[in-house]
Amino acid sequence: MTVRTLARPKTGPVAATLTLLALFALAAWAVGDLRINVATLVDSAGNAADFAGRMLPLDFPPAGELLKLTGQTLSIVVCSTLLSVVISIVLAVLAAGNTTPHRGARFASRAVIVAARAVPDVVLAIVFFRVFGFGAMAGILAMGLHSVGMVGKLYADAIEQIDEGPRAAVRAGGAAGGQELIAGVLPQVLPALVATALHRLDINLRVSVVLGFVGVDGLGYAIATSLRELDYRRGMALALVVLILCVVVEFLSGAIRNALLRPKVTMPPPRRAGQVSPQWTMARIGKTGYAVLTLVIVLASIWGAHLSAGQFFGALGNLGHTLSLFWPPEFLPVLAGDLWETVKIALAATLLGAVLALPFGALAARNVAPNAARFFRLLIVGVRGIPELVLAIVFVVISGLGPVAGALALAVGVVGLLGKLVADSLEEVDPGVEQALRATGAGRWQVFFSATLPQAAPAFVAHVLYQLDVNIRSATLLGIVGAGGIGFDLLNASRVLEFGAVTAILALVFVVVMAVELLAVGLRRVVR
Incomplete structure (x- = not known):
């Protein structure tokens, strides 16, 4: 029963x-x-009216100075985003279950990603200012390492969601581990890599204003200086410039994502006899143009940030002493x-x-x-x-x-x-x-x-x-x-x-x- x-x-x-x-x-x-x-x-309405009177008319700096500040900010933002992407790709491959079978390596990589997300970029900036001094280096390292917490997690999730069919086909052809990643994994996750990098670039542009209050060069530092001196006309004018930059970056990144990540489904033109590579269609020309433009922007940003390998490796010796100051x-x-x-x-x-x-x-x-x-x-x-x-x-x-x-x-x-x-x-x-x-x-x-x-x-x-x-x-x-x-x-x-x-x-x-x-x-x- x-x-x-x-x-x-x-x-x-x-x-x-x-x-x-x-x-x-x-x-x-x-x-x-x-x-x-x-x-x-x-x-507070009366204070708002008084603030508007002290803020208007806006006082923009001379064009040359404004372009210099904007260039410094964009250089730091681009370099920090690039740093986060490079580190995150490595960590994501190690953290994804389908590319790293060893549980210990996956756990360690996930732990690094979580730790990067947990430590505020302002705290990282304070540490790096003690090591490298004031300038672009500290801001790039602070934003770049903190960004790994978000970028690395999204990259790892994207790798774990790939279709294993192409990867298995590459493996069946006798490809080694590195070739398997490049040919079987990277092409599938490339759209997600691009979209996440562009989204993080937008976020880092806003973060640069916060870091300006602790000494990072660019528009954020100029805004902090103006507001400390109660020069609201100049400070709010520079804040408006940041707003315009954020909106422009938002629309540009959206256009790039649409062009790269949502291509129109069209039949490729037939190849001529003896032709090995595909023809240069408008879609291929557009993607190549975006790639070249990205490379130019990255190189210009590295040059504009005045990064020096000698400064970086020369100051690393102070890192241990600096970290000891934060304990206990x-x-x-x-x-x-x-x-x-x-x-x-x-x-x-x-x-x-x-x-x-x-x-x-x-x-x-x-x-x-x-x-x-x-x-x-x-x-x-x-x-x-x-x-x-x-x-x-x-x-x-x-x-x-x-x-x-x-x-x-x-x-x-x-x-x-x-x-x-x-x-x-x-x-x-x-x-x-x-x-x-x-x-x-x-x-x-x-x-x-x-x-x-x-x-x-x-x-x-x-x-x-x-x-x-x-x-x-x-x-x-x-x-x-x-x-x-x-x-x-x-x-x-x-x-x-x-x-x-x-x-x-x-x-x-x-x-x-x-x-x-x-x-x-x-x-x-x-x-x-």
Whole structure:
């Protein structure tokens, strides 16, 4: 006789729902605890008008000086991105399960990638300034090594997702390990390599402004100098230049990705008798032109950054002594309270930004608002182009020193990043479900709430959790300009050479970020 019992209810979705509700309640409490409300914004309206009067008219530097600063910034950004790509390709091959069967090598490579992502680029810059002195070298190494955390992970994921058929065919032809990688793996992952590198280039351009506040040359350093001298006309003019550069890089990288990664499917022209190589079609000419242009930009950037192998290897002898200054960590009593303030800033900013990003992202999706999508896409790109540190400075001047300025600055940044992710998720839903509901006579809003939104909801949850992770890291850095949190302690500790306190701050932030990462991974598995 078979005894049947009732199936136990799954507790995973219930626990995930309760966890999300708890995070929402905690974020709402953080907004109230930080006193971010309409009254606060109204009280700051007078300061905003005063700041506008002190900022306008903008004061741009002479053309020659502006071109020099722009060239320095772009050279550092390009070189740091190139460094991250070179290191990440090696680490990704070692970290991918299908290219490195040895478990120990995979674990070590993944550990290096995670460590690079966990250490803030500002901390790396502080270390490298002690070793190499002020200049482009420290900024390139700081941004390049930190970028490995993102680029290496995405490259490893791309390698693990390849089709093993071409690789097996190359292996069957007697190819060695290196030939197998070059002929069977690299051609398949090349589109992902290019897309990730261009995306990281865009991010590093914004990061260069942050590093300017700790001494990296270029537009960021000029902005920091102007704002320290309360020259808001010059500082905001340079910030506008950075915004324009970010928007231009965004559109150029998008055009390059479309040209290289989404080629038109056309039949190749027939080869003539005796012809070995394919003919020079417009598509091939275009790709070759992009390759040559990329090589020219890289060489010009290396020359413009004034990199010296002698300076690099000559200063490496100081690295051990410099690292010894950061040990042992010194946990100051004030750090715990300031870390909690940083978490509150991140929670409040994520909630406030998401409230705006969700409708903005929906209006930027072509399948939701086809007539308004282009305008809102441009609006989101413009918001993404504003460095969050510049926003923090503006809000510090308007609302005063403290966490309110940091939360508002991050909230605006959330609209740019989360809005884009929301729009992309809505456009990637299965159109068949929408068409089936539309065929029953449902209106636009009914289709959106009954077919489009439910399909994209799991992606929304994942994006918001990712944004919370990003905001915790960003909130740490915004404290550099007085926007509250533990970042202010980080800057002060580095200025007075208390490097043990820098290590303690880094360790505390790392623990919080990893806790959020583990929570996000668990929730994403359930909501899928």
